[in-house]
Amino acid sequence: MLKINEIFYSIQGESTHVGLPTVFVRTTGCNLRCTYCDTTYSYYEGEDQGLEQILAQITSYGTKYVCITGGEPLLQKEIFSLMKTLCDRDFEVSLETSGSKKIDDVDSRVKIILDVKTPDSGAANSFLVENLAHANSKTEFKFVLCSQKDFDWSENFCRQHDLFKKFVVLYSPSFGKIEPQWLAQNILTKNSHARLQLQLHKYIWLPETRGV
Numbered sequence: 001m002l003k004i005n006e007i008f009y010s011i012q013g014e015s016t017h018v019g020l021p022t023v024f025v026r027t028t029g030c031n032l033r034c035t036y037c038d039t040t041y042s043y044y045e046g047e048d049q050g051l052e053q054i055l056a057q058i059t060s061y062g063t064k065y066v067c068i069t070g071g072e073p074l075l076q077k078e079i080f081s082l083m084k085t086l087c088d089r090d091f092e093v094s095l096e097t098s099g100s101k102k103i104d105d106v107d108s109r110v111k112i113i114l115d116v117k118t119p120d121s122g123a124a125n126s127f128l129v130e131n132l133a134h135a136n137s138k139t140e141f142k143f144v145l146c147s148q149k150d151f152d153w154s155e156n157f158c159r160q161h162d163l164f165k166k167f168v169v170l171y172s173p174s175f176g177k178i179e180p181q182w183l184a185q186n187i188l189t190k191n192s193h194a195r196l197q198l199q200l201h202k203y204i205w206l207p208e209t210r211g212v
Contacts, residue, residue, distance in 0.1 A: 002078045003028040004054065005039075005046040005071065009061045013201030015113050015140055016168060017094060022065040023058045027079065030071040032098055035122040036144060036174045042071040051082060058086070067094045068110075074101035083107050100126040104134045111138045119153055120146035120174075132161055140168040142197070146177045151186050154194070164193040172197045 005026040012022040026039070028046030058066055066086055073079045074097055086093045087109040094111040097103065100123070103112055114131060117123040121144065135141075141163055143154040154171065163169050171194040173183045184196050 001048045001050055002054065002076055002082065003046045004049045005042040007054065007057045009063070011201060011204060012065065012067060013199050013204075014096075014142070014172070014197060015094060015111070015170065017065060017067075017092075017111070018197070018200055020065050021061075021063045022067050023061050023063060024067045024069055025054065025058065025082075027068070027070045027073045027076055029075045030098075031075060031100060032072065032117070032123040032126055034117065034144075035120065036146065036177065038175070039071070051078075051085065054082060055085065055089075058091070064090065064092050065094075066091045067096065069096040072098055072101060074103070074106075080105050080107070083110050098123070098126060099128060099131055102128060102134075103131050106134075108136060111140065112136075113140050113142055115142045115144070116154070116157060118143055118145060118150035120150050129161075135167060140170060142170045142172065143194070144172045144174050145183060146174040148186075151183070151190070155190065155192060158194070169194045170197040171195070172199060175199055175202050 005028045007025050009023050012018055012020045026042055028042055030043055083093055084107045087107050094113060096113045099114040099116055106112060116127050145151050158164050158169055173180050180198055187194055187196055
């Protein structure tokens, strides 16, 4: 059984799958409390669901893209079985995780989006550096930036760990805290190799969903 906050169908707003119709499976529970979190309702709300019940809901939408998100999905050990089963059934699966939990048991077919928490996130130093050893060619690194300090810190982190040469690195402006234009200018003037990522779902918000 998994404690599920919500399962819904929407447009993927982040990662290199941005723009694709996707089924989102949001798990309940999170070990972090980020300052910009827009899904605080997922901390505690949810109901227990079995694997077949979850799979039936996902299949009903008729898309091959599934995003496992939270909260923090890796807090529940049963999530690994769900991801493996989805991959076995030829779904393209992505996982949104904070990087504060070990990813070594995640099926290698899953696209892992590792969210590295910056100083102004309120969850600095939560990232497990050991996860870098388990990243593969599909792994993408996401940084949500709130300030110049966050930008400079992210640049240092990426260069220290040679992320730009090995992986897709995504920089997102924290919605409502810094302007996308400001971040774009920083990427250009500082000769960063990060990819600017706007949270597309913030701009095309669909009233039948609470979040992505």
